[in-house]
Amino acid sequence: MGEATATKLDVVLxxxxxxxHLIPYLELAxxxxxxxxxxxxxxxPRNVARLPPVPPHLARAPRGAAAAGGGGPARGRRVHGRRAAADERDYQEGGRRPRPSFTAFLADAVTGGRRPDWIxxxxxxxxxxxxAGEHGVPCAAFLIVQATTIAFLGPRWAHAAHPRTAHExxxxxPKWCPxxxxxxxxxxxxxxxxVGAFQPNASGVSDMDRTWEINERTRFTIYxxxxxxxxGVFTLLTxxxxxxxxPAGVLFPDLADGAGNSSRxxxxxxxxxxLDSPPPKSVIYVALGSEAALTASNLNELALGLELAGVRFLWAFRKPTGMSAAPGTDAGELLPAGFEHRTRGHGLVWSGWVPQVAVLVHGAVxxxxxxCGWGSTIEGLVFGHPLVMLPFVVDQGLIARTMxxxxxGVEVARHDGDGSFGRDGVTAAVRRVMVEEEGKVFASNAEKLKEVLRDQRRQDQYMDELVRCLVRYKDDSCC
Incomplete structure (x- = not known):
């Protein structure tokens, strides 16, 4: 690595x-x-407590800091509770004035002779x-979203040249992504x-203005x-x-630590x-994250579509955000009457915590x-699984189309006007991937991508190149 090997950096994440967001940032750390x-x-501190442990050889938590399995020589990983959330609250509350907490953290570091090389x-x-600029510390943004989405939304100059205001x-x-x-x-x-992302919100600033401002004030962006x-997307974005x-690589956890064998x-x-009972590759794993805006009708059609598909399934069930239900309501009360009984021989609906990585690595899946959250998409493809895609919010639709x-994989068919879908669309998509001859093509393509994503030498090269950029661009003369 030359210069990058000789230069030791001090980085705040x-x-x-x-x-x-916390988990990929921890992997980067x-x-x-x-x-x-x-x-x-x-x-x-309460968020750090939810994170997986850091290997002991990377952990050195300093005294006087709320830390959990820190990472990094010399200073380790410090966790500053109220300080860490300050600017996020500032963002959520409108960004009208800077909070003092991050300022105090950085001032303490600089005064103590520990000026970071990067935020x-x-x-x-x-x-x-x-x-950070007031203290002479450069910044880089680390985005855990799909890079194509950032290109699709575009930079400020492109929107000035080619405004987009209507849904159509x-x-x-966009014209800048030919x-x-x-x-x-x-x-x-x-x-x-x-459309809403380009409109001012209650703070008077749009989400895209915030994104553009961050990009304009940082020296580069990490993905x-x-x-x-x-x-080709990184050349386009540059x-x-x-x-x-x-690109920092997919930042997937080390699979040699027995992640597939234990729970929390x-x-x-x-x-x-x-999962130990079904034959190999016979189960479709169903998980829609924690933010999917599912309705009672969505749940009903998804369940009946899985039933009609006639394949084995494991459903990591979460009560949808915002759905009204009495406290203690379980999955059975939100699903079609008799569904769990009728599918008991080949399906499992699980309302508790599911070790997703361990499930995806299991041979039955x-x-x-x-x-199609970006993290889940990466996890599925790292294990070579073809995808049945049911996107809901933000970048998920673009991810589904890219994949x-x-x-x-294939998307579940939806009504273009309101986004509704039916059981027949779920059944057709599941069977295309799991049963029909076409499924072998999806599986083969997913397996080929898996081999590339699991190439540790190549993934290490991405990280080495990132370190070279951190070294190269930390001086003003390089920017």
Whole structure:
């Protein structure tokens, strides 16, 4: 690595509070620490307690800090509770004034002779680059979303040249992405989010203005991604945003630690024991994340579609956010009458915690019915599973279309106007992947992508190149 090997960096990582952001930030922290760099990981103590343990050789938690399994030589991983959430609250409350907490953290570090080389922060920390700049510390943004989505939404200059205000504007590829396949665009029912992202919210600033401002104030942007997942997109992003777009690799946890054999308590879970009985590749795993805006009708049609498909399934069931139900209501009360009884011989609906990685690595699982969150999409493909895709919010529709173009799965058919879907659409998509001859093509394509994504040498090269960029761009003269 040359210069990157000789230079030891001091990096602060500042994710937003959602667990789906914390885990890839922790993976990034551990990979930097494993290369000899000092890492400080900022978050709330209660969130850190939810994270998987850090290997002992990477952990050195300093005194006087709320820490859990820290990572990094010399300084380790510090966790500053109220400080870490300050600018995220500022973002949520409108961004009208900077909170003092992050400022105090950074001032303490600089005064104590521990000026960081970098602050690497999330999409929501709008005031962090300004605060860091006051202390002479450069920033980079680490985005855990699909890179194609950022290109599709575009930079500020592109929107000035080619304004998009109507829903129909987002149902086709933008003029600045001529290489995107025509199918990679929002559907009419998904475009509400895209239109809204460009409109001022209660703070008087739009979400896209925040995104643009962060990009303009950081030296480069890091993505949880690699060329093999989205060929050519990083060159496009570098051209569009006029600063480097750097893939860090898929940042998937080390699979050599027995992740497929235990639960949080160290005892093999009932879900995994249930999977031990079906034949290899005969089960479709169903998980739609925690933010899918499911209705009672959606649940009903999904359940009946799985039943009509006649294949084995494991459903990691979560009561949809915002759905009214009495406290203690279980899955059976939200699903069609008699569904669990009728499918008992070949299906399991599980309302408790599901060790998703352990499920996906199990030999009985042959496909993944997913909402197409970027993290879940990566997890499914790292294990070579073809996808049945049922996207709901934000970037999920674009992810689904991109993966369909890659030939690794199919979307459930939906009504373009309101996004509704029926049991027949669920059945058809599940059977195309799990039963019909076409499913062999999806499985083969997913297996080929798995082999590429599991190439550890290649993934390490992405991280090494990121370190080289951190070294190269930390001086003003390089920017």
């Amino acid at each position: 500042f994710p937003c509070l959602a667990i789906g 551990m990979r930097l620490a494993a290369r000899g760099h000092a890492v400080t990981f900022l978050s709330m 690497v922060h999330d999409f929501c920390h709008r005031s962090v680059p300004r605060i 504007d987002f149902t086709v590829a 290489s995107l396949p025509p199918a990679v665009a929002y559907r009419r029912h998904e475009a509400d989010w895209a 949880r991604n690699c060329e093999e997942m989205e060929p 051209d569009l945003f006029r600063k480097p777009a750097i 308590s160290g005892v093999r879970s009932e879900v995994l024991r249930w 042959g496909a993944f019915l997913t909402h 369909a173009e890659r030939g690794v």
